[in-house]
Amino acid sequence: MKRILLIITGCLLFVDVVFAQNLKIAVAANLQPVIKALQKDFKQKTGMDVEPIVGSSGNLSAQIRNGAPYDIFLSADMSFPETLFKEGFSQKKPVIYAQGSLIICSNQNIGFENWERLLLTNRIKKIAIANPKIAPYGKAAEETLKDKGILDDVQSKVVYGESISQVNTYITSGVVEVGFTTQALVKDPANKTPLFWQVIDPKTYAPIAQGMIILKHANGNADAGKFYQYILSPAAKAIFKEYGYRVQ
Amino acid sequence: MISVDIEKKLKTYSGQRVLKIAGQFPAGSITKVYGPSGAGKTTFLKIIAGFIKPEKGEITVNQTCWLDTGSGIFMPPQKRGVGFVFQDYALFPNMTVKEHLEYATNDAAWIERLLIIGKLETLTQHKPEHLSGGQQQRLAILRAMAIKPNLLLMDEPFSAIDAEMKLKLIGELRKLFDELKTTVLIVSHNQQELDGLTNLEIIIS
Amino acid sequence: MIINLSLMDFNPIWLTLKLAGITTVLLLAVGLPVAWWLSKGRSIFKIILEAIITMPLVLPPSVLGFYLLLAFSPQHGVGKWLQQVFNIQFVFSFQGLVLASVIYSMPFMIGPIKSALQQLPVSLSQASYSMGKSKWQTFLYVLLPNIKPSLLTAIVLTFAHTLGEFGVVLMIGGNIPNVTRVASIAVYDSVEQMDYHSANVYSLILFAITFIMVVGVFVFNKYQLKSPLE
Numbered sequence: 001m002k003r004i005l006l007i008i009t010g011c012l013l014f015v016d017v018v019f020a021q022n023l024k025i026a027v028a029a030n031l032q033p034v035i036k037a038l039q040k041d042f043k044q045k046t047g048m049d050v051e052p053i054v055g056s057s058g059n060l061s062a063q064i065r066n067g068a069p070y071d072i073f074l075s076a077d078m079s080f081p082e083t084l085f086k087e088g089f090s091q092k093k094p095v096i097y098a099q100g101s102l103i104i105c106s107n108q109n110i111g112f113e114n115w116e117r118l119l120l121t122n123r124i125k126k127i128a129i130a131n132p133k134i135a136p137y138g139k140a141a142e143e144t145l146k147d148k149g150i151l152d153d154v155q156s157k158v159v160y161g162e163s164i165s166q167v168n169t170y171i172t173s174g175v176v177e178v179g180f181t182t183q184a185l186v187k188d189p190a191n192k193t194p195l196f197w198q199v200i201d202p203k204t205y206a207p208i209a210q211g212m213i214i215l216k217h218a219n220g221n222a223d224a225g226k227f228y229q230y231i232l233s234p235a236a237k238a239i240f241k242e243y244g245y246r247v248q
Numbered sequence: 249m250i251s252v253d254i255e256k257k258l259k260t261y262s263g264q265r266v267l268k269i270a271g272q273f274p275a276g277s278i279t280k281v282y283g284p285s286g287a288g289k290t291t292f293l294k295i296i297a298g299f300i301k302p303e304k305g306e307i308t309v310n311q312t313c314w315l316d317t318g319s320g321i322f323m324p325p326q327k328r329g330v331g332f333v334f335q336d337y338a339l340f341p342n343m344t345v346k347e348h349l350e351y352a353t354n355d356a357a358w359i360e361r362l363l364i365i366g367k368l369e370t371l372t373q374h375k376p377e378h379l380s381g382g383q384q385q386r387l388a389i390l391r392a393m394a395i396k397p398n399l400l401l402m403d404e405p406f407s408a409i410d411a412e413m414k415l416k417l418i419g420e421l422r423k424l425f426d427e428l429k430t431t432v433l434i435v436s437h438n439q440q441e442l443d444g445l446t447n448l449e450i451i452i453s
Numbered sequence: 454m455i456i457n458l459s460l461m462d463f464n465p466i467w468l469t470l471k472l473a474g475i476t477t478v479l480l481l482a483v484g485l486p487v488a489w490w491l492s493k494g495r496s497i498f499k500i501i502l503e504a505i506i507t508m509p510l511v512l513p514p515s516v517l518g519f520y521l522l523l524a525f526s527p528q529h530g531v532g533k534w535l536q537q538v539f540n541i542q543f544v545f546s547f548q549g550l551v552l553a554s555v556i557y558s559m560p561f562m563i564g565p566i567k568s569a570l571q572q573l574p575v576s577l578s579q580a581s582y583s584m585g586k587s588k589w590q591t592f593l594y595v596l597l598p599n600i601k602p603s604l605l606t607a608i609v610l611t612f613a614h615t616l617g618e619f620g621v622v623l624m625i626g627g628n629i630p631n632v633t634r635v636a637s638i639a640v641y642d643s644v645e646q647m648d649y650h651s652a653n654v655y656s657l658i659l660f661a662i663t664f665i666m667v668v669g670v671f672v673f674n675k676y677q678l679k680s681p682l683e
Contacts, residue, residue: 159627
């Protein structure tokens with residue numbers, strides 16, 4: 001009996017050691033669809049596995065601040081990574097790896113040509129946006145509503161998702177008639193729900209500059225540097241573009 | 249006139265037994281139900297009261313059918329007007345002595361009379377937890393009498409009452425039974441206890 | 454750290470108290486008869502029902518929230534019917550939170566009451582019946598008064614449990630200020646925004662309320678047992 005326990009413990013430790021070698025990448029919720037493609041491509045090119053942890057940028061920042069063992073953080077904006085840099089959680093300034101694209105989306109075929117007027121009608125009872133205080137796409141959604149002059153009028157219909165992931169859940173399950181989300185959602189092959197959408201004019205909101213930093217947990221880890229460079233490489237940029245992001 | 253004929257399966261330590269009782273009790277009679285412990289005396293009373301349903305049986309009281317398993321007739325206990333004195337008293341912990349009797353009847357004079365008979369007139373505001381064993385048992389008896397029952401079933405009703413009090417109490421109860429023309433069945437496993445009170449006997453074994 | 458209460462938004466606290474209060478009252482109304490029914494006898498149907506009622510004790514709140522989200526989506530089934538006929542939507546509404554809380558806190562109301570009723574000697578009910586009292590009268594005047602400690606425990610547990618509800622509200626609440634933004638969500642939000650001041654104030658208030666309630670229950674129960682002669 002004792003021998004079996006020893007063997008099992010040994011296996012678990014071994015497993016733990018194996019997993020500990022994987023890079024841990026904190027990934028903002030809007031990247032959930034695209035990180036899978038990036039993972040696959042990176043593995044093909046380097047043979048390395050990475051472990052993505054998806055959450056809202058605000059949530060992930062708080063975790064990093066409290067010692068979460070992440071190597072790289074791909075945020076949905078620049079301010080969260082910049083704050084972390086200023087607080088000393090990174091030795092290098094954040095860099096922009098892509099620009100987010102905001103879309104208006106529904107699981108019903110509504111017709112978005114005049115969406116700013118559509119939102120005022122009774123046809124639309126609930127509008128989902130990500131919590132603007134912690135999710136940059138939510139902030140962008142608010143900006144575009146303000147730009148169109150309808151933010152106050154539709155305020156009573158707005159519901160807030162904890163992250164862009166929750167907004168997507170609301171949209172695909174149909175509990176809201178429309179939502180503002182990332183274009184990456186509609187390009188995600190994992191999404192089986194037919195969606196109807198339209199790109200929001202980028203001039204109506206401040207650009208969603210998504211920043212990446214390499215965290216001090218990865219100090220001395222050459223693999224982390226490889227992934228960092230990969231994200232900025234043309235191959236990765238092509239994948240981002242495929243998912244609707246804007247890249248330099 | 250009460251006519252009882254029932255069959256009930258009992259679970260005992262040694263397996264199952266069938267309790268079979270048939271008896272007739274004239275109106276106004278006082279019957280002692282006697283037998284060893286575990287014989288089924290309490291079950292017998294509870295069947296008559298309507299708390300337990302036997303597998304087979306017929307109970308008729310003054311030409312009214314209370315139970316007929318053959319035709320599916322079962323009169324609920326609420327309608328039978330049976331006063332029941334429980335072996336464990338079954339007093340209501342939340343009610344005072346007076347409240348117990350008031351729960352049973354509105355007749356204030358009757359309540360007063362019962363309290364005096366049971367010697368509880370000075371304890372009316374007490375809840376059961378503050379009564380002695382004997383006082384509790386007397387309350388249980390008074391409560392059963394409070395509804396002016398046609399049929400009174402008593403399960404070991406004097407076990408906690410001292411001999412002197414018992415004599416006086418039985419004397420008073422006798423008068424009440426005569427007044428109300430109550431038919432009474434009293435369970436006891438003490439052979440001599442009720443000599444002089446009861447005029448009939450039924451033995452369960 | 455200095456606590457500045459003048460700038461605080463206490464709406465989440467009021468909303469939370471309102472939710473807990475309404476839920477507890479509703480559960481009392483629903484829970485008492487159900488607990489009574491379950492306490493009498495056993496049938497396979499009762500056993501299954503009791504298991505279902507107890508599920509929220511072990512089910513992750515997010516699972517409950519998820520199923521409620523799907524069940525009340527205005528695009529199909531019940532959700533659609535409610536939307537079309539009554540113009541109510543349960544998701545993202547206070548009513549939805551009430552419904553979710555009732556389901557989620559039900560075992561806390563029904564459990565203690567049912568146990569307490571089962572522990573009452575059956576002879577109490579029998580004595581009451583023999584006095585001509587109906588089942589309802591018996592329940593009201595004999596059974597209920599004799600399970601007061603458990604009843605109080607059930608009420609307090611239900612209230613406190615609803616105060617702390619988070620997972621379900623997160624799924625179906627939509628974080629709407631003054632509608633579904635309850636204190637537990639407000640704390641979570643504040644932490645995410647690094648507004649630790651607000652997080653602290655909300656947390657302290659919630660802690661104080663629940664602590665006082667729990668202490669109150671203990672004191673009441675002890676006092677009941679040691680009650681002097683009237």
